[in-house]
Amino acid sequence: MGKRILVIDDSSTMRKIVSRSLRQAGLEFDEILEASDGQEALNLLENEKVDLILSDINMPNMDGIEFLRQKKELDAIKDIPVVMITTEGGADIIGEAKSLGAAGSVKKPFKPDTINEVLGDLI
Amino acid sequence: MDLQKNITDATTEIFETMIMVDIIAGDPITEKINNFKCSVSGVIGLAGSCKGMLAIHLPDKVAMSITGSFLGMDVTEVDDDVTDAIGELANMVAGNIKMILDEAGNNVTVSIPSCVHGEEYTMDTVSDSQRVVIPFNIDSGQFLVELQIKN
Numbered sequence: 596m597g598k599r600i601l602v603i604d605d606s607s608t609m610r611k612i613v614s615r616s617l618r619q620a621g622l623e624f625d626e627i628l629e630a631s632d633g634q635e636a637l638n639l640l641e642n643e644k645v646d647l648i649l650s651d652i653n654m655p656n657m658d659g660i661e662f663l664r665q666k667k668e669l670d671a672i673k674d675i676p677v678v679m680i681t682t683e684g685g686a687d688i689i690g691e692a693k694s695l696g697a698a699g700s701v702k703k704p705f706k707p708d709t710i711n712e713v714l715g716d717l718i
Numbered sequence: 719m720d721l722q723k724n725i726t727d728a729t730t731e732i733f734e735t736m737i738m739v740d741i742i743a744g745d746p747i748t749e750k751i752n753n754f755k756c757s758v759s760g761v762i763g764l765a766g767s768c769k770g771m772l773a774i775h776l777p778d779k780v781a782m783s784i785t786g787s788f789l790g791m792d793v794t795e796v797d798d799d800v801t802d803a804i805g806e807l808a809n810m811v812a813g814n815i816k817m818i819l820d821e822a823g824n825n826v827t828v829s830i831p832s833c834v835h836g837e838e839y840t841m842d843t844v845s846d847s848q849r850v851v852i853p854f855n856i857d858s859g860q861f862l863v864e865l866q867i868k869n
Contacts (some may be wrong), residue, residue, distance in 0.1 A: 703813065
């Protein structure tokens with residue numbers, strides 16, 4: 596199976612823009628899956644295998660921090676790298692995300708080059 | 719804290735990096751503007767040590783134009799794509815302002831974006847708040863970014 600990326604964001608606009616930026620960044624992958632919050636992502640990951648996850652932080656239902664917290668406890672998915680894509684670029688929230696296993700972060704707004712720099716070694 | 723400069727810089731950065739549309743900031747508007755016709759307003763609530771809201775008010779035509787540039791497609795009506803895009807636009811500006819407020823010693827949380835759209839609507843202001851309204855011009859017209867905060 597080719598490489599797959601999961602994009603988690605409550606904004607359909609942002610999911611489309613992240614997907615487009617991933618393609619423009621020239622990264623090698625075969626499929627992008629989408630979820631609109633952390634809970635929907637956890638449900639999806641029960642049946643789908645992905646190689647990398649990009650997640651917003653501020654989302655309704657289950658936010659990105661709680662998603663990281665729950666994912667960390669699940670053996671089947673705990674090692675999938677997660678990069679946070681967020682408007683909240685403050686040191687506190689990014690530090691919390693990294694302490695829960697996030698592999699990196701991209702602050703919105705971003706350019707495709709930034710996506711490439713952060714994700715290049717992860718996929 | 720220069721809120722006028724912060725709003726201008728944050729909004730300009732978003733348009734230059736993600737929407738790819740030339741944008742020119744105007745002088746702050748001092749008169750009260752709270753009635754909007756055939757417009758879309760994206761709103762983010764601010765809570766914590768600074769309370770208030772950040773809103774972006776756009777005529778329908780401008781909102782559709784920005785959404786089209788954002789998503790790379792033709793947009794001919796104010797639909798879910800437009801309200802979501804304008805909410806996300808407000809979210810990005812508010813996220814930037816939150817960071818600046820937090821760096822100045824505040825502890826601010828931001829809400830999930832909400833969006834208002836209609837033929838005519840009025841948005842009441844936060845009482846006793848500091849208010850900054852900046853007009854921005856792009857090819858398809860003018861829109862406003864409004865920040866109201868009080869400690």
